[in-house]
Amino acid sequence: MIPTLVAAFLISFLATVPTIFLAKKLNLVTDVKKRYHPARTHLGIIPRGGGIPIYLSIFLTTLIFIPLNKIVIGILLGSFLLLVLGLFDDHGDISPYVRFFANLLVSAIVIGFGLGIPYVSNPFGGVIHLDTWKIPIDFLGKHSIWILADFLAIIWLTWTTNMVNWSKGVDGQLPGFVAITAIFLGLLSQRFTTHDISIQSVTLLSFIVAGSYLGFLPFNFYPQKIMPGYGAGALAGFLLGILSILSFGKIGTAVLILAIPMIDAVYTIIRRLRQKKSIFKADWGHFHHRLLEIGWGKRRIAIFYWLISLILGISSLFLKGIEKLIAFATIALVLLFFILIINRMKKTVKIESEE
Numbered sequence: 001m002i003p004t005l006v007a008a009f010l011i012s013f014l015a016t017v018p019t020i021f022l023a024k025k026l027n028l029v030t031d032v033k034k035r036y037h038p039a040r041t042h043l044g045i046i047p048r049g050g051g052i053p054i055y056l057s058i059f060l061t062t063l064i065f066i067p068l069n070k071i072v073i074g075i076l077l078g079s080f081l082l083l084v085l086g087l088f089d090d091h092g093d094i095s096p097y098v099r100f101f102a103n104l105l106v107s108a109i110v111i112g113f114g115l116g117i118p119y120v121s122n123p124f125g126g127v128i129h130l131d132t133w134k135i136p137i138d139f140l141g142k143h144s145i146w147i148l149a150d151f152l153a154i155i156w157l158t159w160t161t162n163m164v165n166w167s168k169g170v171d172g173q174l175p176g177f178v179a180i181t182a183i184f185l186g187l188l189s190q191r192f193t194t195h196d197i198s199i200q201s202v203t204l205l206s207f208i209v210a211g212s213y214l215g216f217l218p219f220n221f222y223p224q225k226i227m228p229g230y231g232a233g234a235l236a237g238f239l240l241g242i243l244s245i246l247s248f249g250k251i252g253t254a255v256l257i258l259a260i261p262m263i264d265a266v267y268t269i270i271r272r273l274r275q276k277k278s279i280f281k282a283d284w285g286h287f288h289h290r291l292l293e294i295g296w297g298k299r300r301i302a303i304f305y306w307l308i309s310l311i312l313g314i315s316s317l318f319l320k321g322i323e324k325l326i327a328f329a330t331i332a333l334v335l336l337f338f339i340l341i342i343n344r345m346k347k348t349v350k351i352e353s354e355e
Contacts, residue, residue, distance in 0.1 A: 001186070012211065029048060048228075051231020053216060057208075058079065176309075177260075182239070256319070
């Protein structure tokens with residue numbers, strides 16, 4: 001596992017430097033004077049395209065360490081399509097609606113290669129089967145389409161793709177918590193799997209994802225020299241979603257470890273609906289924006305996300321079923337209370353300034 005992580009780290013690290021120069025040459029940059037974005041937290045001209053070194057690392061390291069089968073091929077293909085989508089967005093800001101439907105399509109493609117959610121663990125005990133409703137087909141061999149399992153898998157992957165991508169607004173925030181989450185998903189994959197892929201392959205893939213994002217981190221930490229862009233952000237959520245369903249019971253684990261970005265995403269959707277805004281269009285109001293508003297620095301915010309992910313990852317090794325649900329609910333209440341306090345502080349400051 002460690003050699004795999006180190007190899008992924010080195011490839012990503014070494015590939016990021018030429019990517020910075022390539023991004024500048026191809027105009028894959030964010031210039032605050034030319035490209036307005038309501039959620040932007042940085043100044044100046046910053047290269048984008050972080051998905052290039054990360055995908056290159058994942059692709060090469062996977063070819064070296066993991067035996068290829070249809071699921072692995074599907075993951076690499078889906079990841080490549082997200083990278084291409086991300087590069088187009090990095091160059092010219094694709095419509096969020098186009099990105100969303102592209103996410104659905106990419107998720108459906110990887111599900112078509114055999115990835116699905118046949119059953120999930122029940123927090124109150126036992127399992128919930130999702131593979132009872134299936135349609136057998138005979139095309140290039142005998143297969144079965146699991147209606148409910150495949151549909152939920154597509155929704156889950158689309159959700160994680162977007163939810164994780166939203167939590168990349170501060171330098172170093174995304175690669176740190178993604179790497180930590182991937183490592184713990186890899187450790188927990190040692191139990192058993194439910195797909196046509198070995199436990200060892202799932203574990204290695206988890207550490208490959210972790211190493212690839214860790215290799216990118218030194219260039220993205222404050223002050224960032226390159227941004228993840230949509231490619232690296234969407235790819236992170238997509239791969240974590242895949243890792244969470246490759247082994248039995250890891251969806252609940254992913255929900256727990258990703259509690260902060262997941263709760264933030266739910267809060268953001270509710271907030272936009274209440275304000276009668278599109279849930280797909282970016283705005284200022286994510287949790288990391290709130291922390292900036294109360295004076296937190298970018299380094300502190302990034303490290304805060306890492307520490308929470310680490311603490312929840314360690315907890316996931318020991319918590320079972322209903323305990324994970326209780327832990328998630330507790331974090332949600334604390335985060336909600338914190339956001340309400342921040343909002344109250346903002347209103348107080350605004351009233352005093354008007355007086």
